[in-house]
Amino acid sequence: MTLKVLAMAGLILIQGPSFGVAGEPSADVAKARAAVAGLGESLKQQLMAAMGAGGPVAGIEVCRTAAPALSQAAGEGVGLTVRRTALKVRNPDNAPDDFERRVLEDFAVKIAAGTPPGSLEHSEIVTRDGARSLRFMKPVMMTEKPCAVCHGDALADDVRAKISTLYPADQATGFNPGDLRGAFSVVQPLD
């Protein structure tokens, strides 16, 4: 009986309105975190499938068309805007805003200081024109496979040619495995 009461009390504590350090509703942070985790998985799957079937040049099409579509889908229906950004971008449309730049720079400093990237995320409530929104970011890390094929420093000639045709201002090569490649960035209007 006592145990049951304690368990119920525990449940109430867990489910009650709880707030993170910056005062953001933790349920909203959890929603953003879940959207980003799902997007990361589906992006990797589609990329691997396309590259397996048609090689790296086919993978470029996935990154170009499927990545924005999947990002949009990850937010639609749950009231979020989800995108990818980075300090050095391939697509200028993915360039960071001031908030994203500050958080990306902070991630880079922490990773350089030895913080495990998987443990990093940032959430904060921002107010713009009187309207509050929750902003959430999570690092995207560079790995050998499959990222180096298109973001490393030894790109195959056909990959390099296709990328420079599509993205003449490309800044997103020369990364090494373990580098911060960029971040997922989520905005949720709260008002």
Ligand code: HEC
């Ligand atoms: C087959 C080539 C290819 C591979 C492999 C690839 N990317 Fe990309 N990546 C691209 C292209 C093309 C874009 C630009 C997409 C766009 O137009 O929005 C891009 C964009 C990005 C962006 C958005 C910021 C920017 O630079 O515009 C991130 C973050 C990113 N890639 C991370 C990764 C990671 C992490 C991996 C490994 C899991 C990876 N990429 C593997 C081709 C690739």
